[in-house]
Amino acid sequence: MKSTLLSLLRTGEGEFVSGEKISDQLGCSRTAVWKHIDALRKEGYTVEAAPKKGYRLAGEPDTLSVHQLKSRLPEPSFVKDILHYPSIHSTQETAHLLASEQAEEGTIVLADEQTKGKGRLGRQWHSPPETGIWMSLILRPDIEVRSAPQLTLLTAVAVVRGIKESLGLDPEIKWPNDILFNGRKAAGILTEMQAEPDRVHAIIVGLGLNVNQDYFPDELADIATSLRLEKGEKVSRTDVLEAILKEWDWLYRMFLKEGFSSVKPLWEAHALTMGKEITARTPRETLKGVAVGIDDAGVLLLRTKDGKLHHIYSADIEV
Ligand code: BTN
Structure with missing residues (x-):
């Protein structure tokens, strides 16, 4: 019922669809239509109602759809599993726990909100609900311990290229882990390791990407930005994440096969710091x-x- 109602409203392409048409198509009373519309609103859809005109779909929630994401990834993909949480302390902490319990390479922990998001050097990472991509990826590459930081640089390339591919925007990388637009930070990467002195067990790559914030708290207002602020319109988190994961996939395969020297020129092409x-x-x-x-x-x-x-x-x- 919900998906039929949504498809009907979407056929209006931003215009009103009459209540009569909806009740005919759904085969239910006008009161029942109203109840279904109300249920959609509770899920975050913006549905305007006007007498004699009907209903108009004015906005859809930006839900992260794991199902959609999985269906859009290439086969085979380096992503093996996506665990999605509406709210979590920190995807990084959960990913660490899963990694120590032998979760396989390619497991992603994704959240709509983090209540204790952590950044580099013990800083906090502001992760408000449904506005960003807050995720951690478990990798188990057969590399030397000292090569682990290269995965931060590789991830930065994947993020920049994914943003360019999905939105046509051109952010820059500030060594080692910041993604910036005109000096303001849109994303950060936190690479952590579970290892013995001579053996990597797991590398947890955390990515925090500000997507749909239209304002930031005072302490971040001058230094942070989001894709929405840069693009000038709301952005689909699923579309951006899909593009980033696709870039990440081939870059990681290339890195495993050819080493960091293959990623280096791509990193340099987007680096803000070079020559400065x-x-x-x-x-x-x-x-x-x-x-x-x-x-x-x-x-x-x-x-x-x-x-x-x-x-x-x-x-x-x-x-
Ligand atoms: C930085 O300081 O620039 C790195 C920020 C990394 C934040 C991400 S959000 C998802 C993952 N979970 C965390 O708690 N932190 C990382």
């Missing part, structure tokens, strides 16, 4: 200089005024 004067705050010191590139391992190369080349493994970067 930057400040890098590492855990040990603050360095100012020109970001000359990344090496074949994904490590940032910074040349200071004295001509010395520094290898930056972990830092907060200011451009």
